[in-house]
Amino acid sequence: MKKSVYKSAMSNVKTSDNFKEETYRKLMQATERSASNENKPKEKINMEYAKKRTLTGWAVGAAACAVLAVSIFTVNQSVPTPSASPQPSAVSPAPSTSPQPQPSEVASKPPITTGKAAVNIEGVITEVSEDGQSFKVGDLWVTVTPETAMGIDGPTAAEPSEELLQKEFKVGNIVSGFTTEDTGTGKVNATRIYNNMAPSK
């Protein structure tokens, strides 16, 4: 029988001389490595790692909460409190001098459509009507009606005096008060008169 040429050729193909020894050495190394890995306390290492991660997570969360709290506190400090809203004062109840509402405050409140605007009456009387119940301050005729409140009220108000609030309106007197009526007509009824005093000499 003719010997297989292919088998002979394949048998004669050269391989590494130390293949068996090298392979045996590598296999033994792999066995030792796997044995040492089996003996390693893997769980303990994993738990320590997990614990460290948990601590880091809590620290980051606490820091984030602190930053959030500080920022909220800072923002609240810059927004005006509701007590700072405009109120007519006893001496000078001019809405124009009161602090302007903040944009956030305006946006949060519904528009006021029914409120009356208080307009200051302040100045020197230049003309008095014949009945003495009306006087002219600047270009505005002011009428004092029975509904007009006189003087300053309130718990801290001073006692009314004849010097500051004379009963008779005279040309040259200095008056102050306010009206809630429309000043565009040029003639209004006074809502309150705080002062009506003679000019100092």
Added chain:
Amino acid sequence: MCNSYELNESVRRVLDLYSQSLIKIAFAYLKNIADAEEVAQEVFLAYLQKRPAFENDEHEKAWLIRTAINKSKNMLKTGWFRSRNPVPENLSYLPEEENEILQAVLALDKKYRIPIHLHYFEGYTIQEIAVIMQAKPATVGTWLARGRFLLKKKIGGSENEEICL
């Protein structure tokens, strides 16, 4: 469960018995001795790690050859293996006739060259090759016949002459 001594003896035995077979089947697949030796080492490592139970020595050899084929396929699929352009294995030291036959077989498609290697080098029958390659015996017979036909065209020979590999 075998102890360390038995394991070492077992590894030495399979190394002595099957090293050349595994290197050669991987060489038939990869056409490179260095890669073939690497595949053979991986096969022995898998043998050591899995420690499969075999019915007999033939079963053991068939398992090792099947693993070598699978690992050779895996190596062929890897990106680095595809990207490289290796120098063809120098087989000039072989006698001219052997060199010619070997180059002709290695030039075949691996579908034909593996059954031819298993048949002519390992001496497996068509049925045994079918078991190892997980194919039908008829399919293996067809691969062998086509492989022989292609070799005959390449090496030469008359229509009626039986090719001698």
